[in-house]
Amino acid sequence: MMRSLWTAKTGMDAMQFNIDVVSHNLSNVNTNGYKRERAIFEDLMYQNLRQAGGASSQQTSLPSGLYVGTGTQIVATVRNHSVGNLQKTDGPLDLAINGDGFFQIALPNGTTAYTRDGAFQVNSQGTIVTSSGYELSPAIQVPQGTTSITFAKDGTVSAIVNNDAAAPIQVGNIQTATFINPPGLESIGGNLYLETSASGAPTVGTPGTNGLGAINQGYTETSNVNATEELINMIQAQRAFELNSKAVTTTDQMLAKLSQM
Amino acid sequence: MDRLIYVAMSGAKNSETRQATIANNLANVTTPGFRAELANARAVAALGGPGIGTRAFVVQQSASADFSPGIFQQTGRDLDVAVRGNGWLAVQTPSGEAYTRNGSFAIDAAGLLKTHSGEIVQGESGPLTIPENNRATIAPDGTVTAIDIANPTQTVEVGRLKLVNPADDQLEKGLDGLFRLRSGEVAQADAAVRLASGGIEGSNVNSVEQLVNMISTQRHFDMQVKLLTTAEQNSRSASSLLSLNG
Numbered sequence: 001m002m003r004s005l006w007t008a009k010t011g012m013d014a015m016q017f018n019i020d021v022v023s024h025n026l027s028n029v030n031t032n033g034y035k036r037e038r039a040i041f042e043d044l045m046y047q048n049l050r051q052a053g054g055a056s057s058q059q060t061s062l063p064s065g066l067y068v069g070t071g072t073q074i075v076a077t078v079r080n081h082s083v084g085n086l087q088k089t090d091g092p093l094d095l096a097i098n099g100d101g102f103f104q105i106a107l108p109n110g111t112t113a114y115t116r117d118g119a120f121q122v123n124s125q126g127t128i129v130t131s132s133g134y135e136l137s138p139a140i141q142v143p144q145g146t147t148s149i150t151f152a153k154d155g156t157v158s159a160i161v162n163n164d165a166a167a168p169i170q171v172g173n174i175q176t177a178t179f180i181n182p183p184g185l186e187s188i189g190g191n192l193y194l195e196t197s198a199s200g201a202p203t204v205g206t207p208g209t210n211g212l213g214a215i216n217q218g219y220t221e222t223s224n225v226n227a228t229e230e231l232i233n234m235i236q237a238q239r240a241f242e243l244n245s246k247a248v249t250t251t252d253q254m255l256a257k258l259s260q261m
Numbered sequence: 262m263d264r265l266i267y268v269a270m271s272g273a274k275n276s277e278t279r280q281a282t283i284a285n286n287l288a289n290v291t292t293p294g295f296r297a298e299l300a301n302a303r304a305v306a307a308l309g310g311p312g313i314g315t316r317a318f319v320v321q322q323s324a325s326a327d328f329s330p331g332i333f334q335q336t337g338r339d340l341d342v343a344v345r346g347n348g349w350l351a352v353q354t355p356s357g358e359a360y361t362r363n364g365s366f367a368i369d370a371a372g373l374l375k376t377h378s379g380e381i382v383q384g385e386s387g388p389l390t391i392p393e394n395n396r397a398t399i400a401p402d403g404t405v406t407a408i409d410i411a412n413p414t415q416t417v418e419v420g421r422l423k424l425v426n427p428a429d430d431q432l433e434k435g436l437d438g439l440f441r442l443r444s445g446e447v448a449q450a451d452a453a454v455r456l457a458s459g460g461i462e463g464s465n466v467n468s469v470e471q472l473v474n475m476i477s478t479q480r481h482f483d484m485q486v487k488l489l490t491t492a493e494q495n496s497r498s499a500s501s502l503l504s505l506n507g
Binding site for chain 1: 282290412472
């Protein structure tokens with residue numbers, strides 16, 4: 001009797017976790033460069049209560065055993081790295097990668113993080129930084145007196161200083177990185193990802209070449225969350241939760257009958 | 262009297278195990294490729310002792326799983342496949358080759374194609390390794406092609422997923438939830454099995470059926486408890502007859 005209580009509990013737990021994943025996706029529906037996550041379930045180990053093939057008499061054996069499953073669990077959350085909508089913003093420092101690749105960001109602790117959020121800004125020193133103030137890597141310095149800045153598709157950054165349109169100055173190059181297994185990247189919040197042993201080492205290259213997506217100035221990449229899909233997932237998780245709570249109630253009623261005997 | 266108690270207890274115990282199986286099916290209502298467990302009961306004649314041969318205990322047994330297909334869920338991932346119709350995907354486990362309908366794969370850092378729980382996906386000629394900076398696609402016949410991200414015209418055929426199609430009655434669910442041949446042998450690859458990519462097969466648990474089963478099991482249990490109570494009352498009446506005080 002207790003077995004079905006605990007089995008149903010694993011189902012309720014998993015569905016609650018599933019709702020957590022869905023609500024995280026929904027709450028990031030407007031986050032630049034956010035990639036939606038999906039929970040993957042797996043059935044738990046089975047208990048072998050009677051081995052198939054065991055003797056049922058001296059001459060005969062049991063044709064089938066008795067296995068009872070012990071429930072379900074979430075085994076992974078998989079991030080879907082498909083490109084989100086490219087939204088036109090006309091901001092000169094808004095960059096979107098149309099295709100594969102991540103911007104490289106230098107964290108204050110010296111490590112490199114990766115992001116698809118291309119809404120950059122300039123800090124007081126004239127360096128291009130993320131909204132959290134972390135520098136783009138390799139660092140790009142906007143010269144004093146810059147009147148306009150242009151990011152080419154291949155990541156070449158040029159600036160026109162003091163309205164001297166005839167002589168644009170090249171101020172740097174943006175390079176983007178790809179991974180063999182992007183879902184293996186570790187999310188650390190702030191739209192940033194870190195390399196892990198599962199993601200593999202980054203391959204850095206020039207945007208628009210070797211399969212890397214081109215950089216588009218004046219666009220930001222929005223989240224790739226599909227609200228309809230998330231709502232369906234939410235309904236499914238809610239119903240599955242209800243079914244499992246029904247199993248708990250039923251088991252409880254059976255136990256009550258037994259104890260009132 | 263005592264015999265009635267034991268027979269009723271056997272029934273109540275059977276309902277309990279059945280309830281556990283139903284709870285497991287309901288818990289796995291969203292597990293990709295899950296195959297619902299079927300719980301069967303069998304009568305076993307009570308042996309020995311006096312009395313007419315009407316007493317039979319019940320023994321619960323796992324007949325097999327329900328092999329009907331689950332629904333196809335679109336996920337949009339390149340590495341998600343579902344088997345169309347009959348057939349199974351082969352994976353490597355420490356205890357040999359096993360079969361699953363859960364076709365949600367991932368690539369590890371070495372490029373090896375694995376399931377999310379870490380079993381290596383079995384190709385017709387061994388494990389499948391996707392070269393670096395390549396995107397893998399899986400064709401309906403199980404052929405895995407790696408497309409160079411840098412040069413999309415450059416494609417490499419990595420291999421072919423091992424797809425098998427043994428008869429349902431030859432398969433048995435293992436304690437890890439994967440299926441294996443009852444004979445312990447390895448199934449032959451079947452070229453006729455077809456896949457659908459970009460989605461996974463959901464669980465085949467029919468929640469309505471499971472709920473109805475659960476209610477009927479609950480009622481069945483109640484009846485057994487009622488019998489236990491009746492047996493107790495009978496026993497009490499009998500002992501009061503023997504009582505000197507009446």
